[in-house]
Amino acid sequence: MFEARLIQSSILKKVLDAIKDLLSEATFDCSDTGIQLQAMDNSHVSLVSMNLRSDGFDKYRCDRNICMGMNLASLSKILKCAGNDDILTMKAHDNADTVIFVFETPNQEKVSDYEMKLMNLDQEHLGIPDTDYSCTIKMPSGEFARIVRDVSQFGETMVIACTKDGVKFSTSGDIGSANVKLAQNAQVDKEEEAVTIDMQEPVTQSFACRYLNSFCKATPLSPQVSLSMSQDVPLVVEYKIGDIGYIRYYLAPKIDDDEN
Template identity: 30%
Template structure:
């Protein structure tokens, strides 16, 4: 008798992970940009593709089933979830906690959440009502990016936070082997230059046209929201192309990845 199959027969979906703090950080970042979200779950993992209410930024997230301690999903399902409410339930999780989420066949409209602190013998159980949300299929056209860069996530966060105090719009420009961040308004100008470095600094992973200037102007406030994922990984990848959204990719610990796509201001 297959005990594992017998155990799973009561579930539509289940996952267990010890990366509870990574899930908490992920949901905290998502709640700043999205409100209610459809999570698409298959045997391969969990996926979110969604735009914010202003249709300026797009989120693409995938968590791979193979990277969880346990993952089960017999048939594809779509779960509508309030991100704000979900974060309220996950907010108290600590780094040493393990997390289990599941939906049973008996209660298909409820997401069950178990948070366990094994060294203290604690287990918190929550049940969150699922939502019936319209599934807006967002098609992401393939693109060849001119520049792809790796940047320390902490450096990018500090730069965005510092510049957020000075203006609303940030120009990001790739020229030669330099990445240039600049602000200009009626009372000041600032320019910060990142040069390619082999000592843990900025590095070009792809630079198809080093003689071409690749640039765009973006909302600093939106970029600051994206940097809430900083603790998930040491480095981010930034994808640049003229007249195209900037794409910023974070690894979600070792569970998967999230990409933030932000339209340039001059395309609004």
């Protein structure tokens, strides 16, 4: 038997909003340590990795590991039926081909349940190598989303350059160019408003704007985002999910043709 209960159903709604642009279907791997998801996006350019720890749930039970393949459009329809303050419980029997979502209002006057058929998905588990990154930038997630949105209006490829002075986001295209520089700024009243850079060596890489825009859909999950870069390895964009886990996006850098 698998059962996971979240006091705030809005957490799962936000997680779904953060991945459904990139994935049309995904397998949720449930074990006694929590729920994990790892999948390449539909075009096989970026990778999404999510982890919700069992101790972050109000109640969590998983007698044996189960893999639940879900169509994310269908899951989205079900989660739209839940109020943001509703208590959400996911249940599945061992070897079941359906998963049940139960939504309860906080006063328990209304309880609704929805059953969804599970899918058998071919999942390839990709080993994500442990990398010591040359630069890790931590910044407010809203600021990052704004920069990505603004800069990507000028071109399809964003250059992220990290030096000891700060981090620079730039692009150029038919209408002109855009550059946004952020200096380190740890002396702020609120920790989540800080911009900090942990750098071993400077890194400059180019990335496709449309994927960065998709990653920013995770902004409501966390006030801060961290970007980890090293030369010639994928960028990692990580958002913490409250006290319960994280969502990480991996995006391979673009190699310019003239460099080859």
